[in-house]
Amino acid sequence: MKKDTTTEEKIREAARQVFRSKGFYGCTSREIANAAGENVALVNYYFRSKSQLFKIIFEAAMDDFVLSMVEVFGSKKSLVEKMRIFIDLEYAFLAKHPELPSFILNEMNREDGCNIDHQKYFLKVAETGLFEECFKAQEEGYMRSISLNSIPLLIMSNCHYPVMAKTMLMQLHGMTSKEYDDNLNIHKKLVSDMLINFLFPQSN
């Protein structure tokens, strides 16, 4: 009789949760095994080592990370529309996965890094034709002529930082979690307006 979730899957799912919220150094193999309700030795039985298991979790996280970007910018809409849709989707996605940006940034900064093929993820985004589209829009004077490096950076700054800084700003402003999230929804609209007005100056 096949179980609906195998031991391997239980461990992977527990690792996903624990690694994402605590990072590689912030948790132990035993903690992951307990979260999965299984014996410690099984972590190594199925995944050979903590590092190997982490690598799997991290790569899956990177897939999640670029998925919405690829989906939105690969679609057939105007650039302005795509921008607004992307910001909306990104805020919605991060509401469900608020630990993701910190997780990825931190683990990439780790000394004994995560040893994955980073370029592959950049290519995924590049393949949507986003950069060519921006370049063309800039030549036509439709989009502000700024470095193509700055465009994703502006968007990511204003989408990711607000969720990364939640704990700090909650405490600084003395807000509850819900109050902060409500403010985030208001903030999203500001970000959307600000970025589009800046990137597409004649659009209003």
Added chain:
Amino acid sequence: MKKDTTTEEKIREAARQVFRSKGFYGCTSREIANAAGENVALVNYYFRSKSQLFKIIFEAAMDDFVLSMVEVFGSKKSLVEKMRIFIDLEYAFLAKHPELPSFILNEMNREDGCNIDHQKYFLKVAETGLFEECFKAQEEGYMRSISLNSIPLLIMSNCHYPVMAKTMLMQLHGMTSKEYDDNLNIHKKLVSDMLINFLFPQSN
């Protein structure tokens, strides 16, 4: 004969460097002692425990973190001028201390948190009169009427995230560290223009 740097100072300075770049869990007492060129036991002799030493380092980091904000916004200039000066200073400051934003955000997110008086730092900023000044400017129609929570969030997002994401974006774009930093200087101007145009709509 007094040494120019005491053992205690050497350990504190080593701890500052190591904690900031690796975080509380990312380093060991022995690593700090080695960086200071001293015996492990001295860490506990002078600071009682790793946690206690960390607390000192973290609070000093928070002081650094809010210092430029307090200095700039406590000065007697127009709000627009202050904004532009602050962004300039913040980029310059973070060029020297690029690990600071990640450090503070991460350690605040830690489960067994850093147990410091966060409110004190908010008060420091509030005491500059920044929020009253913004409120007044909004009533006069000089500044865009947005939540007073969103203003620091917009500024911090666009100042802090670009240095936090350096490793990731360098690898994604295949840039060298110098190339990224050069781009950051261009980006700073964009951020400055974008934020000021958005916050003070009639200012151009």
Added chain:
DNA sequence: CATTTTTTTAAACAAGCGTTTAAAATCCTT
């Protein structure tokens, strides 16, 4: 049902952790 293969277990491993100890070295005061 017997045998082989796969999965799970408890226990142990060496290494590293934060911290403590007690003796040695150094400093300061008289």
Added chain:
DNA sequence: AAGGATTTTAAACGCTTGTTTAAAAAAATG
């Protein structure tokens, strides 16, 4: 220079870490 306080040291403490082992349990195979 002697004596007492302070600083530094090497070694050890108990505990946790990632990982391995070897036996037990379960599942699959014929």
